[in-house]
Amino acid sequence: MRIADLNETQLDALREVSNIGMGHAATALSQMLGKTVNLRVPQVLVTDISKVPELLGGAEKMVVGIYLQILGSARGNILMIFPRENAIRILEKLLSRENSRGGLLSELEVSALKEVGNILASAYLNALGTMLKMTLIPSVPVLSFDMAGAVVDYVLVDLAEVGDQSLMVETEFFEDDEQVKGHFFLLPDTPSLQIILEAIGVLHG
Amino acid sequence: MSCMGEVTIIGLSEYGLAAAPGVLLTYGLGSCIGIALYDPELRRGSLAHTLLPTAHDVAAIAVKTAKFTDLAIDIMVEELVKSGCAKGRLVAKLAGGASMFDTEYRSFRGNIGQRNVDSARKSLAGHGIPLLAEDTGGDYGRTVEFHASSGLMIIKSIQKPNKTI
Numbered sequence: 001m002r003i004a005d006l007n008e009t010q011l012d013a014l015r016e017v018s019n020i021g022m023g024h025a026a027t028a029l030s031q032m033l034g035k036t037v038n039l040r041v042p043q044v045l046v047t048d049i050s051k052v053p054e055l056l057g058g059a060e061k062m063v064v065g066i067y068l069q070i071l072g073s074a075r076g077n078i079l080m081i082f083p084r085e086n087a088i089r090i091l092e093k094l095l096s097r098e099n100s101r102g103g104l105l106s107e108l109e110v111s112a113l114k115e116v117g118n119i120l121a122s123a124y125l126n127a128l129g130t131m132l133k134m135t136l137i138p139s140v141p142v143l144s145f146d147m148a149g150a151v152v153d154y155v156l157v158d159l160a161e162v163g164d165q166s167l168m169v170e171t172e173f174f175e176d177d178e179q180v181k182g183h184f185f186l187l188p189d190t191p192s193l194q195i196i197l198e199a200i201g202v203l204h205g
Numbered sequence: 206m207s208c209m210g211e212v213t214i215i216g217l218s219e220y221g222l223a224a225a226p227g228v229l230l231t232y233g234l235g236s237c238i239g240i241a242l243y244d245p246e247l248r249r250g251s252l253a254h255t256l257l258p259t260a261h262d263v264a265a266i267a268v269k270t271a272k273f274t275d276l277a278i279d280i281m282v283e284e285l286v287k288s289g290c291a292k293g294r295l296v297a298k299l300a301g302g303a304s305m306f307d308t309e310y311r312s313f314r315g316n317i318g319q320r321n322v323d324s325a326r327k328s329l330a331g332h333g334i335p336l337l338a339e340d341t342g343g344d345y346g347r348t349v350e351f352h353a354s355s356g357l358m359i360i361k362s363i364q365k366p367n368k369t370i
Contacts, residue, residue, distance in 0.1 A: 049217065049218060049256070049272070050216045050217040050218045050219055051216070052217070053216075053217060053232070053233060058232070059216075059217075059232035059233035059348075060232040060233055060348060062363065065305075067306060104364060142306035143306070144235075144305040144306055144344075146233075146235070146305065146345055146346040146363055147232065147233035147235075147346040147348065147363065148233060149217065149232050149233020149234070149235065149237075149346065150233040150234060150235030150237075150303065150305055150345070150346025150347070151233075151235060151305060151346070152235070153217065153233075153234070153235040153236055153237045153256060153305075154235055154236045154305050154306065154317060156217075156256060157236070157256065157257065157317055160218070160256050160257055160272055161257060164218075164270070164272070
C-alpha cells in the first residue's frame with residue numbers, strides 16, 4: 001500500500017474514524033478543564049516528509065509536543081502539538097496558579113501536560129479500538145518543549161524509513177474563546193494503515 | 206549580521222550549496238543532524254539536514270536523497286567536487302543529533318540522534334574528510350546557520366546562548 005494511492009473513500013473513512021476518536025478525547029478534555037472543547041473537521045494530510053514542519057506552523061515555532069506510541073493490534077504514533085501560549089493557558093486552568101513565564105516548564109507542569117496527553121490519547125484510542133474491534137494501547141507519554149521542527153523529526157523516522165510521504169490525520173480542537181487549542185495527529189505506520197482500512201472495510205476501495 | 210549574503214533555507218531531508226558570501230540556514234534540528242562540508246580555499250560549502258542514519262538499513266531506495274546521513278554526505282561531496290572544490294581540501298562540521306524526548310525513550314529506536322551522529326562520523330572518515338568541530342547530543346533543538354564566507358556554523362537554541370563552531 002502506498003500512501004499516494006489512497007482513494008477518496010479511504011481518506012473519508014480515515015477522517016470519520018478520527019472524528020469519532022477525537023470526539024471522545026474532546027469530551028475528556030472538556031471535563032478536565034470544565035469548558036466546552038470544540039473540534040474542527042479532521043483533515044487527512046498527505047505530504048512530503050520535508051514539508052511536515054511547515055504544517056505545524058513552521059520549523060522554528062515554539063511548541064509543546066506530547067508524543068505517544070500506539071501499541072497493540074495496529075502500530076503508529078500520536079503527536080499532540082500545543083502552541084506555547086496555549087500550553088501555558090492549559091496549565092493555568094489545571095494548576096490554578098502562576099506558571100512559568102516563558103522559561104522552561106517545571107517538573108509539575110511537564111507532568112500535568114503529559115497527563116493531558118495521556119487522557120486525550122487514551123480516549124481517542126479507546127474509541128478507535130472499539131469501533132475497529134481491535135486493542136489499541138497508548139504508551140507512556142513523553143514531552144518536549146522546543147522548536148516544532150526538532151519536536152517532530154523523531155516522529156517522522158518510522159515513516160521516512162519506508163517512503164518519502166507522510167500521512168497524518170489531523171484534528172484541531174479549541175475552546176470557545178480559543179484560549180486552549182491544539183493539534184492532534186495520528187500517524188499510523190504503513191502496515192497499520194492497511195490494518196485500519198481493512199477493519200473499516202475500505203481496504204479495497 | 207551586517208554583510209550577510211543571500212540566505213538559502215534547507216528543509217528536512219534536503220541539502221544546498223553556497224559560495225561566499227552565501228548563507229545556508231536550517232531550522233529546528235532535533236534528532237536530525239546538520240552536516241556542513243566546506244572548502245576553505247574556494248570558500249564554497251554545503252549544508253544538509255538529514256533524518257535517518259543510513260541508507261543501508263533500507264531495502265529499496267528509488268532516488269538518492271539527503272534524507273539519509275550517509276547518502277547526503279556522498280551527494281554533497283560529489284556536488285562540491287563538481288562545482289570545483291578539491292575533495293582533499295574539504296572539512297566538516299556537525300550539529301544536532303539530540304534526544305528530544307525523555308531518557309526512557311532513548312533506547313526505543315536505539316537513540317536515533319546518536320546513530321545519526323555516528324553514521325556521519327563514519328561516513329566522513331570513509332571519505333577522509335576531517336571533522337573540525339561538532340555540537341551534538343543533548344535534549345534540545347538547534348537552528349543552524351552556515352556561512353560560506355568563513356566556514357563558521359552558528360547554532361541557535363531556545364534555552365541556550367548562540368554558539369559558533
